[in-house]
Amino acid sequence: MNYTEFTDWLERIYTTAEVEMDCEQFQALLSAYVDLEIAGQGAAPYLAQVKAHLAQCPDCAEEYAGLRKVAELEARGRLPKVEESLKPFQESPALEPLRM
Amino acid sequence: MVNRSNEDWLRALSEKPGEAQAEALQDLRDFFVRAVLVYLSLHRTELAGWSREDVRGLAEDLAQEALLDIRASLDGFRGDSKFTTWAYRFVINRAASELRRRRYQNQSLDRLREQEPAFFQAVLSDQDKVEPEQLADRRYYLELLREIIETELSERQRTALIAVHWHGRSMDEVAEMMGLTRNALYKLLHDARKRIKASLQARHLSEGDILAPFQE
Numbered sequence: 001m002n003y004t005e006f007t008d009w010l011e012r013i014y015t016t017a018e019v020e021m022d023c024e025q026f027q028a029l030l031s032a033y034v035d036l037e038i039a040g041q042g043a044a045p046y047l048a049q050v051k052a053h054l055a056q057c058p059d060c061a062e063e064y065a066g067l068r069k070v071a072e073l074e075a076r077g078r079l080p081k082v083e084e085s086l087k088p089f090q091e092s093p094a095l096e097p098l099r100m
Numbered sequence: 101m102v103n104r105s106n107e108d109w110l111r112a113l114s115e116k117p118g119e120a121q122a123e124a125l126q127d128l129r130d131f132f133v134r135a136v137l138v139y140l141s142l143h144r145t146e147l148a149g150w151s152r153e154d155v156r157g158l159a160e161d162l163a164q165e166a167l168l169d170i171r172a173s174l175d176g177f178r179g180d181s182k183f184t185t186w187a188y189r190f191v192i193n194r195a196a197s198e199l200r201r202r203r204y205q206n207q208s209l210d211r212l213r214e215q216e217p218a219f220f221q222a223v224l225s226d227q228d229k230v231e232p233e234q235l236a237d238r239r240y241y242l243e244l245l246r247e248i249i250e251t252e253l254s255e256r257q258r259t260a261l262i263a264v265h266w267h268g269r270s271m272d273e274v275a276e277m278m279g280l281t282r283n284a285l286y287k288l289l290h291d292a293r294k295r296i297k298a299s300l301q302a303r304h305l306s307e308g309d310i311l312a313p314f315q316e
Contacts, residue, residue, distance in 0.1 A: 001220065001223055001239075001266060002223065003223055006223045006314070007311060009265055009266075010310060010311065011307065011309055012265065012293065013293055013296050013297050013300070013307075014297060014300075014306075016290070016293035016294055016297050018294070020290055022283050022287060023271075023283045023286045024283045026233055027157060027189070030189055031180075031181035031182075031185040031186040031188075032180040033187050034181070034185055035181045035182055035185050049299055056286075056289070056290070056293075057271060057286055058264070058268070058270060058271060059196065059200070059270050059271040059272055062196050063189070063193055063196050065142075066138075066139040066142065066192040066195070066196060067185070067188055067189055068194045069138060069139070069141065069142060069259045070135045070138050070188050070192065071182075071184075071185045071188060071215065073138060074135075074184060074185075074188075079131075079135065080134065080137070080138065082133060082134060082137060082156070082301050083160075084138035085134065085140075085141050086135075086137065086152040086155060086156060087314070088141060088144055088280075089144065089147070089151065089152045089154075090149075090150075090152065091150055091151065091152060092151040092152050092153040092154075095235060
């Protein structure tokens with residue numbers, strides 16, 4: 001743990017609230033929250049609790065970021081086609097011809 | 101892109117097996133593959149060496165699993181979001197879990213605990229230019245934190261804290277190793293954080309007090 005990680009950790013401790021939204025509560029709200037954010041209505045009543053949960057739970061934060069990206073692309077009609085998404089990956093090796 | 105209202109999706113997916121349901125399932129499967137590929141692209145450094153066919157295969161497998169999840173969970177859709185946003189959550193969660201599983205396989209909790217004494221050492225590195233008094237303050241606070249963690253947390257809280265906060269392991273991975281759900285692990289960690297915070301506040305120590313000697 002370096003200095004930056006230490007200060008981040010200490011912040012996690014000091015920003016701990018007496019009552020926090022847990023993962024189940026967060027997951028139940030996630031899709032509605034993402035849609036509100038994309039619609040520019042992110043200041044929902046539970047915004048502070050959502051943000052607090054995201055700061056404390058790396059797994060929920062990772063899933064939120066992924067869902068947000070996908071839902072945003074879909075809302076803009078720009079969810080990439082399969083072949084487009086596969087482009088950054090290396091081409092599959094050509095199959096060796098079968099030798100009889 | 102197929103345009104269906106939430107009601108259209110629910111109606112088609114809930115129908116008896118037939119053409120309408122098969123078409124909706126196929127559309128949803130296609131969306132899932134495209135959605136999961138976006139997610140995998142965001143994490144492509146973790147898939148170094150994977151061919152396009154490998155990635156496509158993984159995406160199709162995850163989409164299929166998520167489709168089964170959705171069919172078992174349709175009753176849980178409350179209609180407070182777009183149906184597709186709600187549905188994508190299942191496939192994104194599947195993909196995230198799969199990448200975490202690959203990221204951390206073969207890491208035991210015992211192994212993580214072995215590294216525990218070294219935790220705060222790195223914070224104290226590179227102190228050539230630090231005055232002895234400042235260095236003493238740094239050591240004092242780090243020792244205090246270590247002592248609080250050692251003496252005021254339960255064994256399970258300590259294990260969870262070390263694995264998730266110190267070693268950056270995923271919640272799902274640690275939860276599985278500890279025989280917990282992610283939610284139960286979150287609550288365990290929340291209690292641990294509250295305990296540490298209360299202990300520091302009982303000593304009238306603010307975040308700024310502790311960080312002050314670490315400022316250059």
